[in-house]
Amino acid sequence: MRFLPVNLDTLLVELDDLEQTLALFDALSAEPIAGVEEIIPAARTLLIQFRPSAITRQALVDQLARRDASQRRAVEQRRVEIPVHYNGEDLDEVAALLQISREEVIGRHTAHDYSVAFCGFAPGFGYLTGGAGFQVPRRKTPRTRIPAGAVALAGEFSGIYPKASPGGWQIIGVTPLQMWDLERAEPALLRPGYKVRFVDAGPLPASGLPAPAVPAAALPPSGAYLKILSPGLHSVLQDTGRIGQTGQGVSRSGALDLGALRAANRAVGNRSDMACVETVLGGLRFTCHGHAVIAVTGAQTPVTLTSASGLQWPVDNYRPIELAPGDTITLGAPSAGLRSYLAIRGGFDVAPVLGSLSTDTLAQVGPPALATGDHLGFTPPTGGTSVSLSEAPAFVLPKTADTVTLDVLMGPRSDWFSADAIERLSSQPWQVTAQSNRVGIRLAGETPLERSNHQELPSEGTAVGAIQVPASGQPVLFLADHPLTGGYPVIAVVANYHLDLAGQIPVNAWIRFNPVAPFEEIDATVPAPSSPADVERLP
8 A cells, every 4th residue: 555645634545456445445434444534436546534633644544554455345236237329439449449349349348247446527427347348548539528328438447427528438328327316315326336237228219318307496485585686606505515425426515715604604693514605706686585694704895785775885794784674785896805605594495415505516416506586595583592793704815916825735646747847836826717616726837737657547536625737737726616536646735724715716816835745655654464364463
C-alpha cells in the first residue's frame, strides 16, 4: 500500500490492482475503523475521509497497513440482467481493435457475468469488471453527448450511462432500463458487489427506446410561502450535504460557504445545519405570504425590504429580519464575495432527496433551482431557540480586483508533475474564469502546468478542494458538486479551513496557492503484513 496525502481529513490509499483495492474495501466494510466517515473505491485506490477528532491520520495509516488485502470476502451477491440492443456507433471499431467480428464482440459480452467494482462519474454509473475481459482504449476525442442507456467500454471496464452526458467511452449498444430513478426505493439499479449479465435484446425497435418516466410535479405549499419574483442568476437550496450515498455514485454536495449557512440559521434560531437558499451575485427577489423571520449572510450584499404599503428601507446582513405578509425582499449585487445564504425560521417546507435538500447541479440530484413564479413553502415561526444577534463573516470577503491566497496541501499526485510545474503552482497567479460554477473554479494562468508522467491515470476518488489538472494544463479547483471520481491527476488540495473562502471568490479575481508542506508519502509506523497469517501476529 501507498498512503498519499489529500487533505487534513482525507487520504488516498493506492494498491497494486483492482482486486487488492476491493479486498481492502471489503475488509474495511466488514470491520470498520472508528472515525472513518466515507470510503470511495476506484480502480486501484481508496479515498478515505476520516474525523480527525476521532482518529489521527498516522493512527489511521497504521491500522490500514495491518489489514489484509490479499483476498476478497465471500458475500451474497444480487444479480441484475441488462437487455442490450447492440447497435452502438463504436461497435465495429471495437471489433477491429479486438481483432474479432462484431458478432463475437456481442457473444463474448453476453457470455459471462460482470461485477460492479465501484460507482462514480455520475449517480448510478457502475464500473463493471470481469465478463469478457476486454481491454479497449477510450476514444481519442470524447463525444459531447452520449445518450442515456448507452452501454460502453473503456480500459478493462464496461459501463452504462445513466443519463445523457459527455464521455469518451466506446459505445457498443443501448439498454431501455433506467439505471438511475429517484422514484425507486433504491434509485441506483447497480451497487458495488452486484453481478451483471448482459442479454442480447435484438435490433432496436423502429420507435426507439421508451421515454423515461417524468417525475410527478411537487404539490404547491398549503401554508405560508415565499413567492419568487426573480431567482437572480442562480438560486438553489443547500444544506450541509448528503452523506453515505457514495455507493450509488452520489457525492455530498452542500453549501459552498458552510460557515455562512450556519450563521444564517443561527441568526433565525434554526439548527445550524438546516437548508438555506444559496444565491449567486444577488438578484433574488421574493414576496412573503405569511409571517416569517429571515436572515441573509455570506456575500456583502445590499438587502432591501419593501412593505405591502410601498415603504422601503435597507436591512442588515447577518441579522434577523421580521417579515409581515406582503413584504418583499430584494438582494442587490454584492460588493464583495459571491454567494449569499437566505435562512428562514422553521425551515423550508420541501421534500428531501436522499436525505438532503442540497441540489447537486452536476449529478442533477435534489430540488430544482428556483424559477420565477415558484412558491417556496416554509414552516411558520413558533417558539424555540432564540435568534442570534452576534453573527458576522468569518473572513474578509474577496472582491473582483483582489488576489486571494489559499493554503494547499501538496498531493496526492504531485509526483506526476515536473519540478517547474510544482514551483509554478504557487509562484504564478491564477485567474478565476467565467466558466466557474458549483462544480469547480476553472482557472487560467500565463503558463500551463506540465506533467512529467503522461500515462493515463486510472479513475480515482476526488475530494472537495482538489486542484485537478486536465490535458490543457490549466487547473480546475473542485467545489462541492465535483464528480465523485476523476481521471486527471490532482497536484494539490485546498486546505479544509479555506474551502468556504474559495466558495466566495468572484469571477476575474486572482488566486495564489500557498503550499503549507511539501509532498510526502505517509509511511506506516508498523510493518505491513506479508501474508494473511501475519495479520494474526500483529499487535
